Amino acid sequence: GENVEQHPSTLSVQEGDSAVIKCTYSDSASNYFPWYKQELGKRPQLIIDIRSNVGEKKDQRIAVTLNKTAKHFSLHITETQPEDSAVYFCAAIPGGSYIPTFGRGTSLIVHP
Amino acid sequence: DAGVIQSPRHEVTEMGQEVTLRCKPISGHNSLFWYRQTMMRGLELLIYFNNNVPIDDSGMPEDRFSAKMPNASFSTLKIQPSEPRDSAVYFCASSLGELEQYFGPGTRLTVT
Numbered sequence: 267g268e269n270v271e272q273h274p275s276t277l278s279v280q281e282g283d284s285a286v287i288k289c290t291y292s293d294s295a296s297n298y299f300p301w302y303k304q305e306l307g308k309r310p311q312l313i314i315d316i317r318s319n320v321g322e323k324k325d326q327r328i329a330v331t332l333n334k335t336a337k338h339f340s341l342h343i344t345e346t347q348p349e350d351s352a353v354y355f356c357a358a359i360p361g362g363s364y365i366p367t368f369g370r371g372t373s374l375i376v377h378p
Numbered sequence: 379d380a381g382v383i384q385s386p387r388h389e390v391t392e393m394g395q396e397v398t399l400r401c402k403p404i405s406g407h408n409s410l411f412w413y414r415q416t417m418m419r420g421l422e423l424l425i426y427f428n429n430n431v432p433i434d435d436s437g438m439p440e441d442r443f444s445a446k447m448p449n450a451s452f453s454t455l456k457i458q459p460s461e462p463r464d465s466a467v468y469f470c471a472s473s474l475g476e477l478e479q480y481f482g483p484g485t486r487l488t489v490t
Contacts, residue, residue: 298476309469309481310421355421364409364476365434370420 268293270358272369280377285346287372289356290338296358299339300366301330305352313354314341346376382482384470390488396458399485402451403472411479412445412455413469421469427453460489 269292279285289299297318302310316323316330316339323330327346332339343350353373357366383402391397403410412424425435427447435445442461447453457464467486471479 300478309483311481312478315478359476362476364428364473365423365426366479368421368423 268296268358268360268367270356270367270369272356272372274372275370276373276375278375278377279346281346281348283346285343285350285374285376287341287354287356287374288338289340289358289369290336291358291367292337293358293360294334294337295360295363297361298359299330299332300357300359301341302355302357302368303352304355304371310355343374346374348376348378350374351376382470382472382480384468384482384485386485387483388486388488390490391460392490393461394459395489396456397460397464397487397489399455399468399470399487401453401455401470401482403453403470404480405451407472407474407480408450409473409475409479410447410453411471411473412453413471413481414466415469415484416466424455424468457487460487462489465489 272289300315303313304310314328314330316332327344329342353371355371356369359366385400408429410427414422424437425445426433430447445455465488467484469484470482473479
């Protein structure tokens with residue numbers, strides 16, 4: 267089955283810095299890669315996703331890049347703000363499966 | 379739409395008791411997922427339904443856990459008998475096919 271590795275487990279940055287979270291996957295059939303943000307005590311919520319036919323996608327301060335050959339994808343947050351502090355999860359979903367495999371999560375702390 | 383609805387939001391029970399968690403997915407969604415989240419194990423998929431049919435229950439820990447989806451608007455996750463190690467936050471999520479999963483607010487279960 268699919269295996270998703272996520273790094274780092276904890277990331278501490280100063281407000282205004284950039285943050286990068288990386289994930290690798292094992293199943294070459296995976297073709298959909300969502301990223302979820304979970305604030306303390308809240309539910310995970312989708313913040314951005316990318317499909318395997320695209321190399322990069324941006325939405326304001328966040329972007330995701332995908333390297334299918336190397337089987338890794340990354341989340342980039344620029345100009346971080348304290349409200350970006352949360353746990354971020356990556357996931358990989360094989361085509362036709364609908365079943366996601368989640369990474370273990372990255373706790374992002376943005377210091378004012 | 380009210381989003382995915384879960385009840386109860388908090389449940390405290392004694393070891394050996396039966397626990398039933400409930401979920402109402404978003405109207406029109408045809409996929410439903412039950413997850414368990416703990417600090418030690420992260421976000422684990424327990425079971426996945428598609429069009430009310432269980433497709434993958436390989437994540438169900440053991441026979442003490444069972445899940446049903448009698449119709450498109452309701453699902454239950456039952457633990458009988460409950461044990462302290464079942465203490466976790468249980469999330470229900472729904473989606474339309476392989477698109478974005480919408481998570482419910484979760485049920486925080488404490489078994490003493």
